Amino acid sequence: MSREPLLSVRDLKTYFMQDEGLVRAVDGVSFEMAAGATLGIVGESGCGKSVTARSILRIVDRPGRIVEGEIHFRRPSANGGAHHTVDLATLDANGAEMRSIRGAEIALIFQEPMSSFSPVHTIGSQIIEAILLHQEGSRREARDKTIEILRRVGVSSPEERVDQLSNQLSGGMRQRAMIAMALSCHPTLLIADEPTTALDVTTQTQILELMRQLQQEDGMAIMLITHDLGVIATMATDVAVMYLGRVVEQAPVDAIFHAPRHPYTRGLLRSIPRIRSRARLLPIAGAVPHPYDRPTGCPFHPRCPEFRAGTCDRQEPRVTRVGDHHTVSCFLYE
């Protein structure tokens, strides 16, 4: 089954050419995802986690552009034959093949359930449209499927909700409807970009639990993008930590939290307040630099407690293997 990863991103670079300068939002990102796994991508603002997701879906807004790299995605075959792999980075972003993948085999859930639905169309009509776009069948059948999937994601009285506008739903219900739309075409990869950040904590628990349950039933892989290490620890099987457009550390979830190697990962874990403790926090010095002022060498060096002058500010660290499925980009391990 897992001879070949579902998704393999190789040295992806997505840059934004702006009047003020070049922003290297994603600057050489590589990772792999197995079918059915949950990869958590964690990082602070400007680390490139959302642009990575948008690059995979080929919906990077102008003036952003994939300038380098490969995004190999394994597509299921229609007639039960062998899988085949396509490089999404080479496809025409608006071409037929990309459109048949986007929203169907790779689906996306956004942070803002408020603005993700059209305010003037009913919830149902928007999900029905997605189904009709990617699947055969009549409008009637699509409507039945929509009601069924709304029920599956825990929307109460789906027969009525299907004809409501998104503003008639609460934040939690809207996020459930968003998940219903994403799952309506049975994706093999679900990208969830801060899916619970706008929700209250008791609603967040419900939505995370729902995602986990649906993953068990449908077997899709989830790429979970968040700044919240609590959500990552709860959901992910593997974690990629990003900083200024790079993956600085990648490992199975237990290693990230219990044997972190990169000084940035360690710093993040020391700086988060924990519900079981009142000990003084140990923050990371400084702040994430402005994207136009990207540091030379290792992007983390101005904030790094292990900084070595002459090395970290001059050269770029390579991806180094430090354990089972555990890689770090830091001169400490080269």
Place this chain on the structure above:
Amino acid sequence: MSAARPPLLRVSGLQKLFPIRKGFFKRTAGYVRAVDGVNFHIDEGETLGLVGESGCGKTTTARCVLRAIEPTAGEIFMRVASGSMVELGRLRPAELRALRREMQMIFQDPYTSLNPRMTLLDLVGEPLLVHGMRSRREREERVADLLRRVGLRPEYMRRFPHAFSGGERQRIGIARALALHPRLVVADEPVSALDVSVQAQILNLLVDLQADLHLTYLFVAHDLSVVRHISNRVAVMYVGRMVELAETDELYRAPRHPYTAALLSAAPEPDPRVRSRRLMLQGEVANPAAPPGGCYFHPRCPYAIDVCRTQTPAWQEISPAHFVGCHRAHELQLAGVE
């Protein structure tokens, strides 16, 4: 506690209703019960954390305390220099203005709460000017001192806020709040818009400033981990009512209200080895415009019985300084976090 010295602030029976207006004549069709009968006090030098989910009334409570909005009912007493308690609602405008110097606010969003056309000197110096510090030179000295205190370089005084990161802007907001030597600082989600690595810096700064300047905080937040780090006591609100109030460690270790226990168990912990037995609440937060009868929490409460559906629970002191509003508080055994 009360024998020696009265608290700095005492709030009793606080209520704030927002009318819902409908139709051409804007007749009042009902009320949103944003805050509905809240009681608490804050001692000098302590931090009271006020937590709850969106719409629970925590921000409205904070704004009523500052008289940024007028409460519908209830009394807010503040201890003045003479040691006596004055009720803010009975003060004349000039008296209230004088007292306002002692109560300041730190806002959530450092990007929108600072006027982008004002330099740091003007932003931090404005309250000084308003309250009578006419000499520019004197103001500059005070602003430089304040900037140093919050960890910014005084040389940056002539710059505009856009040149600063989120964390630095929040420091500017803090400097502005401290300009008039306040005694009470109301902080409304002061770190929730910040990156994790910067959030810790600001929390530590608030703790240090409190110790140095003998400040009293009312700290409003939704994140229970953040609140535990900074608060001496914590109050939990749900749909406009306070449901529990206790000393921080006691509230986290041994919550007495099912909603507090659910909030604690819902907070995702940054440790994959404690993927805990979550106490998952059903349903969603009640609508404060049409709350259910009895205890507002009963439709979601796994322990609700008949009385919960019909009667509002009394606010009772279940053990010394531990208050709870739950009919079954005495019999329930609820899990907290160590």
